[in-house]
Amino acid sequence: MKKRLVILLLSLSSCAWAADIKISVDREDGIYSLGEDAVWQIETVHLDEGDQAPQSAKYQLLSNGLQKLDEGTLEFSGGHASYSATRDDPGTLLLVVEAAGVEKAYGGAAFDPSELSPAIPRPEDFEQFWAKKRALADTIPLNPVLTEEASPVQGVQLWQLTVDNINESHVRGQLARPDSTEKKLPALLIVQWAGVYPLKKSWSTNAAEDGWLVLNIQAHDIPLYESQTFYDELKSGPLNRYNAIGNDDRETSYFLRMYLGCYQAVRYLTSRPDWDGKTLVVRGSSQGGMQALVTAALCNEVVTAAIAKVPAGSDQSGPLVGRKPSWPGSFYKTTGKDEEKVHKTSAYFDVINFCPDILCPTLIGMGLADTTCPAPGIFIAANEMPGPVELITMPSAGHKSTRLNPHAWFSREERVWLEKLGNGEVPLADIDE
Known part of the structure; x- marks a missing residue:
């Protein structure tokens, strides 16, 4: 060069x-x-x-x-x-x-x-594989269990929710909505960044206060509100390096359950009588941004907008063409495993390969100085989307918002999008596809 x-x-x-x-x-x-x-x-x-x-x-x-x-x-x-x-x-x-x-x-x-373009082609059977997995998930009764609990926000109801997922696992999360209303509501699915940690009630109740039917889900099949010691023990024990668990086989990858958990969450939201039947937004940051984009692809018939800040998961084969991959960096997670199998498996979970199926308006925020989820993979993800995309590029911002390089530009635009969507408007509706 x-x-x-x-x-x-x-x-x-x-x-x-x-x-x-x-x-x-x-x-x-x-x-x-x-x-x-x-x-x-x-x-x-x-x-x-x-x-x-x-x-x-x-x-x-x-x-x-x-x-x-x-x-x-x-x-x-x-x-x-x-x-x-x-x-x-x-x-x-x-x-x-x-x-x-x-x-x-x-x-x-x-x-x-x-x-910029993908390092390798999408697997020929990618769509077939995920169609079968969606069909499998559809056969699993959701069996929702709702447990009401005290809300930190007056006028907002809050529940813990559990629904069933593949392999006898569960999706666990918070459901929140405005109290005592007959009005049907727009739905907001919030998906979580990487790590092993408890949820905060305000993560769902604040959005519900703005008029949303909110479901905020754990990325893992774990309780919502245990002690920090509980999560630390999981992090150093069974969930240690979870991003590499089963990564040499598409049937055992940790992300299979996680992605289908998002699918089940959407199934649940769309089954509720208080959903307005029109607006369903999925929103997340980092690993949550990865899940948001995957959900927009897997559920493209019902998701009406996706919001992803510094989304992970793209360009897992990037090193083949001189690009650093985004977290989870599957290309390098090969210790004690068949390298070829790991690389082959990663293609079925690479966000880039889901993006051709994202049809809804999508807001993406990215830091050009992000070393966790480098910019090239996020650009490629956006390039692969047939639907309208607004891309917020922050040249000096890294993966985390800091006092020196905050993500304020993206945060302002995110608020604009959520206000429009909550009012039934469609962002980027005037853009020719």
Whole structure:
């Protein structure tokens, strides 16, 4: 790949742990045409009085989050520096800057990302496999069990819910809705990010207060409200590295139960007499974003919108073409297993391969500096969707929202979408498909 690098010694300063390095690129969305320069401005912020900034910092430039293109040392004066680079093929660049006593800082840029494509074709029997799994799930009676409990929000009812899933497992979650209303309601399915943890009641009741019929489900078949010790023991025990459990066979992959759990949750919501029969939104972040997109594909006849922030699960075969895969990184989860089987299995759970079946309007937020769910895979997922997509790109944002690089841009747009959807409006309805 042709690359052009320019380093201006304007000064990057860094200091004690109280300070931060902030990297900003010269385009709000961080997206460029091939051959255009992306110019990063680098500065030290939150420097306390008396703190001494270092005179230098190390930097690396990565292609698609994986391959090192350049590295070196920047000499600083005055607290600022500038660095520029370009590329002549579709993909991303990630600038990584590290100085003594300060956390690494990241800044990203994307070049013609609409031209990025999957590393390998979708398995020929992908649709057939998932059609059979949906048919299997349809044969399982939901057997819902609702247990009402105290709600932290006045005017909102809250229940614990359990429904049946494949292999004698269960989907467990919170059901919340406005109290004492005869009105039929739009439905919101909330799906959870990675980890093993309890749910908070407010995660469902706050949305219900806004007029939604809300179902917030655990990603695992585990209780909702146990002690932290309980979840820690699961995390270090049977759910340790759950993202690699059974990953060498599509019939045993941990994500089979998780994905079909989302399917069962949608079955339950659409069976309720208080659903309005029109609006069903699925929403999640990270692993939850992965589940949201998969649900929009598996349930494309009823899901009317999907909202996914920093969605995981894409580009599991990315290393074959020099791209870092998103979490769970199945390409590398091969210890003690047949590598070829792991790679083959991952294709049946790769979000990219579900995206051609997503027909509804979709809102996606992504950080171009995200090293957990790198940008290339998310761009490819969006490219594969036939339905309308609004893509919020945050050039300096990582996987988590921070005081320095918050996900505020996405959060504002998410609120706009939810307000429209709750009122029966269709986001992106004016976009020609």
